[in-house]
Amino acid sequence: MTTLHGCEEFRTLTKELDRRSFIKSVMAVGGGLVITADPGMTYSLAAQGDAAGLVITVTMRGGMDGLMAVPLLGSSLLSSYRPQTSLNDSEQHSLDGTFGLHKNLGGFKELFDAKELAVIHAVGTPLGTRSHFDDQRAVEFAAYESGPTQEGWQTRFLKAAGHTEILSGFSGSRILPTAFSGSHQSVAFQAVSDIQLTAVGRSKQEYVNLLEKLHEGRRSVWSSSARTSIEASTRLSNLSEQSSVSYPNDAFSARLKLLAALLRSGTPIKTANIEFQGDLDVHDDAGIRDGVMADNFKRLNDGIMAFRKDIGDFWSRTALVTVTEFGRRLSENASAGLDHGWASAMFVMGGNVRGGQVIAKWPGIESSDLVNGDLRVTTDYRDVLASVLRGAGGMSTEGLRAVFPNFSASALNLFKG
Structure with a gap:
């Protein structure tokens, strides 16, 4: 019998996401058109390429336990709190003598030692609600000090950076996540075969020819962007998802493999959102040694290490x-x-x-250090995202204010140069 992990709220939220995915699963990309079950037509404005890098978020819905992934070493107090859900120090990878890594994150340890991975601990949202629904939406909108917004933070990043081509943002899922809400620059699909370029009563090639003829010889920005989007759509339709790298056989790795194929093809992605889709909501039988969380960490580790190998030199950006x-x-x-x-x-x-550093304004784990029994947040997750957008996304201080309105990010020194 299959064990169902996760609280009722998380299972309900997952079902709702699946329902929305089905409703919007009919998608067409072509000539700058994005057609879903919602009526409408959008021509995106195509921006010229730039030297900025790629920002990828791996969204770990369900609530990942930071102290399982990055345990406090040499702490009898942690063991007393978690007699069944903590490992001995000898079973884990040591990072800096104070913190370690779960035994199944061996690839992450290699990246840490190679100065290509940094860890930020005691990090989270400014308001901990303990609600999957509320916190997931809040994390992806990332606009706590502002009024209601219809734009996710990755959409605001694309706008602030001037990335306006339809393929600037990518999500390897059936629908765009909340972080891409309000975007006309982003697409979501799980396989190249999901991309359809169709029109009622016309073949695909007839439709492409029609769009190209419509914009032929025109010099307006609108027509120029339309032609660029047509070319992008055609390029995607011919994309090969084959790779010489062996990936694990799971949904997370499949999304990373598709993203790697897009990058190798020259698709102008500037930011991507990849769902981990693990079983992180471990209210029972967490399985830190040989179970649910151990498996989660192995999938996370193995998928990312395969992706790093697959994209080759692009890893530097x-x-x-x-x-x-x-x-x-x-x-x-x-x-x-x-x-x-x-x-x-x-x-x-x-x-x-x-890399090679653990950034932690460590709050302590004595009972007096906790907030209602929880590890205290001492670093806002937007500080981390802002550092990533500045270091890899080329964002200026002014641009960051547009991405994270009314929030002044603290410098974390996460990037070279």
């Missing part, structure tokens, strides 16, 4: 950052699980990352 809505409570429950908490850990990796 890539910054990959993991994001989760909250961590888990410090004390395990009676079911050998961990309930919703607050602070977690984030990983930032890439060829230009100032």
